[in-house]
Structures are given as C-alpha cells and as structure tokens.
Amino acid sequence: MEEEGIVFRTGTDVGKDIKAQKLLQDFDRVVLACGASNPRDIKAPGRDAEGIYFAVDFLTANTKSLLNSGFEDKKYVDTRGKALVIIGGGDTGNDCVGTAIRHGAKTVTQIEMMSKAPDQRAQDNPWPQWPKVCKTDYGQEEAIALYGHDPRIYETTVKEFVKDKKGSLKAVKTVKLSWEKDPESGRMVMGEVPGSEQTLEADIVLIAAGFLGSQDYVAEAFGVERNERTNVKTAPGEYQTNIKNVFVAGDMHRGQSLVVWAIREGREAARAVDESLMGYSNLVVQ
Ligand SMILES: Cc1cc2nc3c(=O)[nH]c(=O)nc-3n(C[C@H](O)[C@H](O)[C@H](O)COP(=O)(O)OP(=O)(O)OC[C@H]3O[C@@H](n4cnc5c(N)ncnc54)[C@H](O)[C@@H]3O)c2cc1C
Incomplete structure (x- = not known):
C-alpha cells in the first residue's frame, strides 16, 4: 500500500x-x-461486579498479549481454572468459548436467548435456500470434546450478576424465556418463564451480545x-x-x-x- x-x-x-x-x-x-x-451491554443488576468484560476487549487483549509476548506480559484476562459464562450464542461468543477453553477454563456456559435451530433442515427450508440449522463451531466442538456436552443453553437470559462482599462476580442468575403474545400489540415477544430461575457459578462473564455500530464519538x-x-x-x-x-x-x-x-x-x-x-x-x- x-x-x-x-x-x-x-x-x-x-x-x-x-x-x-x-x-x-x-x-x-x-x-x-x-x-x-460498540458492544451491546447487558444492563442487569450487579453489572458493576468485577470480572465482567466485553468479548472484543477480552479477545483483543488475548491476541495482543499472545503476539507481543507469548503471554509473558500478562496483559490479558486469564481464564485458567475459572468458571466462565459467555452471554451470546453467535460467532463472537464462539471465539470466547474457544479462547477460554484453550486457557484452561474450569467450566464454560454459553447463554443464548433465541431457540435452538433444528439439526436438520425443516420442511419449509428446502435446498437451495440458506440452511437454517444449528451450527456447531470450533469453540463449541472443543467444549464438547473436553467437557462432554454442548456449552450452549438456549431461550435463556441473565437476570442478575451476583457479587461477593468484595464486589467480585461469583454467580449469574438466569431465567428461561418463551415466546408470548403481547396483549397490547398482538405481536409475539419473548417473555420470562415464571419459576425458571437458575444460578450458575461464574468467576468471569464475557458479554458477546451483539454490536451497536461504531463508537458514537x-x-x-x-x-x-x-x-x-x-x-x-x-x-x-x-x-x-x-x-x-x-x-x-x-x-x-x-x-x-x-x-x-x-x-x-x-x-x-x-x-x-x-x-x-x-x-x-x-x-x-x-
Ligand atoms: C470477534 C470477532 C470475530 C470475527 N471473525 C471473523 C471471521 O472469522 N471472518 C470474517 O470474515 N470476519 C470476522 N469478523 C468480522 C470482521 O472482523 C469485520 O467484518 C471486519 O474486520 C470489518 O473491517 P473494517 O475495516 O470495516 O473494520 P475493523 O476491522 O473493525 O477496523 C476498524 C479500525 O478502525 C480503528 N479505529 C476505530 N476508531 C478509530 C478512531 N477514532 N481513530 C483511528 N482509528 C480508529 C480500530 O481500531 C480498527 O483498527 C469478526 C468480528 C469479530 C468482532
């Protein structure tokens, strides 16, 4: 150039x-x-807990530290031995799953709010249409090989980030979602399933919930x-x-x-x- x-x-x-x-x-x-x-944030209570990072910040620091010093400079978030929750089931979330596993994470759970796509093409999605099937990428494949199960849980969102007394993240409260008819607009919207709350151990959360364009400034x-x-x-x-x-x-x-x-x-x-x-x-x- x-x-x-x-x-x-x-x-x-x-x-x-x-x-x-x-x-x-x-x-x-x-x-x-x-x-x-510009990352989409998850504005649940406890968002200020220590241990919550945006996916691209995590991935960028990881790559820079690897290329600059082979991780010697320690300028990255080390997930070795940690319980990880990754919010977002897309490609960026998958990169986080793969990276966290390669560090040696103890557990990795990937939360996705949408429903799981079918493993085979549905009848209303024939060839040559783009196949709307469940894609299992390299990060998830590595998780399955290592932990014996798919790291993704579907139709789920975060209700709260739970902190310890020092303000560090220790768990994530989740809730199941289902499609419901909005009584006012008549449109189908995602609603919480009562009584479906769960608590997942989490030392680190990575937010990979999409992007909102370029930085505003x-x-x-x-x-x-x-x-x-x-x-x-x-x-x-x-x-x-x-x-x-x-x-x-x-x-x-x-x-x-x-x-x-x-x-x-x-x-x-x-x-x-x-x-x-x-x-x-x-x-x-x-
Ligand atoms: C986690 C992740 C994984 C991805 N994996 C793939 C993949 O496997 N394959 C693929 O094809 N695509 C992938 N993509 C998408 C791909 O990275 C982008 O589509 C592509 O890089 C867009 O190029 P761009 O030049 O528009 O922007 P970018 O590559 O984002 O470049 C923008 C540059 O502008 C700089 N910048 C921003 N603000 C300023 C400023 N004010 N002053 C000066 N510089 C500034 C930034 O630092 C950056 O270097 C991935 C994206 C993400 C987030």
Missing part, C-alpha cells in the same frame, strides 16, 4: 487525538472506516447521520454520507459483517471518492 502512495501516519501521530475538523481542513476527502465494535465528531441500525447512513449502494466530502465503508457502513465485505466496500468507496474528485473513475471494482 505504501508503494502505491498511501502514507501511514506513524511515530508522533500514534495515539494523538486529531480533530475531525482538522482532518476535513487538511484533506479533500475523508473515508470513515472505524468498524462497528466518531460519528458525532463528523456529524454524520446514522440509520435505525446505528450504522452510518448513505443512499443504498453509495458511500457518500450526509456530510460533504465524508465517505464511509466497511462495518461502520453495513454493521458487523465479514472481512470480504469490508474489502469490497473499501474498493467501492475508493471508486466513489475518485469519482467525486475527478468527475469520473477508471477504477474497476470486480
């Missing part, structure tokens, strides 16, 4: 707070590509409009935001997605920027 003329601001610029206004003064166009790692600094899904808004298939000369691409534009989509969006945004500067573009996006 450097050979193609891209200048990476390093050295004295690293960690510096460069104001949005300054970037817009110094550059003809700005592309926002800050990802979508970036969008606010540039004044870019966001949509109802908390992503930065553009017209469909476009990259120009509501603010002149400011473009957006990747997860910040489409929400948490995949690397291949981020690459595609980067290319299309580059084309849109080129077009806005030149009046045309010869860049071909395949």
Whole structure:
C-alpha cells in the first residue's frame, strides 16, 4: 500500500487525538472506516461486579498479549481454572468459548436467548435456500470434546450478576424465556418463564451480545447521520454520507459483517471518492 502512495501516519501521530475538523481542513476527502465494535451491554443488576468484560476487549487483549509476548506480559484476562459464562450464542461468543477453553477454563456456559435451530433442515427450508440449522463451531466442538456436552443453553437470559462482599462476580442468575403474545400489540415477544430461575457459578462473564455500530464519538465528531441500525447512513449502494466530502465503508457502513465485505466496500468507496474528485473513475471494482 505504501508503494502505491498511501502514507501511514506513524511515530508522533500514534495515539494523538486529531480533530475531525482538522482532518476535513487538511484533506479533500475523508473515508470513515472505524468498524462497528460498540458492544451491546447487558444492563442487569450487579453489572458493576468485577470480572465482567466485553468479548472484543477480552479477545483483543488475548491476541495482543499472545503476539507481543507469548503471554509473558500478562496483559490479558486469564481464564485458567475459572468458571466462565459467555452471554451470546453467535460467532463472537464462539471465539470466547474457544479462547477460554484453550486457557484452561474450569467450566464454560454459553447463554443464548433465541431457540435452538433444528439439526436438520425443516420442511419449509428446502435446498437451495440458506440452511437454517444449528451450527456447531470450533469453540463449541472443543467444549464438547473436553467437557462432554454442548456449552450452549438456549431461550435463556441473565437476570442478575451476583457479587461477593468484595464486589467480585461469583454467580449469574438466569431465567428461561418463551415466546408470548403481547396483549397490547398482538405481536409475539419473548417473555420470562415464571419459576425458571437458575444460578450458575461464574468467576468471569464475557458479554458477546451483539454490536451497536461504531463508537458514537466518531460519528458525532463528523456529524454524520446514522440509520435505525446505528450504522452510518448513505443512499443504498453509495458511500457518500450526509456530510460533504465524508465517505464511509466497511462495518461502520453495513454493521458487523465479514472481512470480504469490508474489502469490497473499501474498493467501492475508493471508486466513489475518485469519482467525486475527478468527475469520473477508471477504477474497476470486480
Ligand atoms: C470477534 C470477532 C470475530 C470475527 N471473525 C471473523 C471471521 O472469522 N471472518 C470474517 O470474515 N470476519 C470476522 N469478523 C468480522 C470482521 O472482523 C469485520 O467484518 C471486519 O474486520 C470489518 O473491517 P473494517 O475495516 O470495516 O473494520 P475493523 O476491522 O473493525 O477496523 C476498524 C479500525 O478502525 C480503528 N479505529 C476505530 N476508531 C478509530 C478512531 N477514532 N481513530 C483511528 N482509528 C480508529 C480500530 O481500531 C480498527 O483498527 C469478526 C468480528 C469479530 C468482532
């Protein structure tokens, strides 16, 4: 990328707070590509207990410590011998399951609020439709091999984080959920099943309950409009935001997605920027 003329601001610029206004003064166009790692929180009583982490913070610290020092710097959350509860049954939760197990966690439970998908395609989901079946990823496979059972429990949510006298997490109170008809709207909503409360031992909780777009401060600094899904808004298939000369691409534009989509969006945004500067573009996006 450097050979193609891209200048990476390093050295004295690293960690510096460069104001949005300054970037817009110094550059003809700005592309926002800050990802979508603003985590959805679980606001249950006891949330301030020590031992509760957001999944991406846990995973990032783990990878950095591993790559920088082979875990010698100790700048990660060690789950060895600990009881883990992971909130969220998606891909990020699965990465947490795998990482916690490889540290040597004592127990790992993954809580999912939705129902378990069927193991085989349902009759109303034939080929060539996308198969809506239960996916067992590498983290869960490792858990099954090690502990002898799937770490996931479904239709369950957290009611309370239980602390000890020192404020450290010691357990998680859960409750079962079921679909019920809302008497006011008539819509099906998840409701708690009375008497289904359970207490799970927990030294560490990892919250992997989804993402709410990019960090607010970036969008606010540039004044870019966001949509109802908390992503930065553009017209469909476009990259120009509501603010002149400011473009957006990747997860910040489409929400948490995949690397291949981020690459595609980067290319299309580059084309849109080129077009806005030149009046045309010869860049071909395949
Ligand atoms: C736990 C997890 C596992 C995943 N696993 C996969 C997988 O296996 N395969 C796959 O295809 N996708 C995976 N994804 C999704 C994939 O990581 C993203 O879709 C992709 O990285 C999006 O690229 P991006 O460039 O838009 O954003 P990011 O890769 O998130 O990059 C955004 C960058 O902007 C920086 N940044 C943010 N704010 C500022 C600021 N104010 N100033 C300067 N820099 C800033 C961030 O530090 C970050 O480096 C995973 C995501 C998560 C969370």
